[in-house]
Amino acid sequence: MLTINVAVLLAVIVLLRLRRRTESRSRRDEKFTVVIVLALGVLIAPTPVGRGILDFLGELADGFGEGGP
Template sequence: MVLTINLALLLAVIVFLRLRRRTEARSRRDEQLSVVIAITLGLLLASTDLGQGILDVLSQLAEGVSRAGQ
């Protein structure tokens, strides 16, 4: 039996749990760790089909907004 862990899902849970904490008690190092984890999650999602789908939707939305502004 092989146990696999989706790293993107694990990082998403970690980001969610870290963002739920109170912000007053965070140190600079704690904030930097949160940023690194969030960037890593973004890079992992960007290479997946889900990430490409989100990119396509956002680019279509941006095109629609720019056309509406002209």
Template sequence: MVTIDVAVLLAVIVFFRLRRRTEARSRSDEKLTVVIVLARGILIAPTPAGQGILNVMGQLASGVTQAGR
């Protein structure tokens, strides 16, 4: 039996959608891409990988804030 992780499937969809030229996208196409990216973020957030990404981004933001002082 083959299983597909929904977050991985959405990542593949986003990859192929973002490969298209910017000029070829309509406003509704861009909105759909944003919705797909947000859905992927919601799916990955509670996972250990999502928590790791959150920690890295928090450290990065902290470093940028301290560098600006």
């Protein structure tokens, strides 16, 4: 039996949609992409990968905060 992780499937869909040319997108198409990305974020957030991304972004933000004048 083949199982597909929903987060992986959404990630593939997002990558395929983002590869398309920007000029050919309608406003409805852009909104649909945003909804898919938000759903992917909700699925990834509670996972160890999501925690790693959050930690990385937190360190990156701290680096920008310390680098100011």
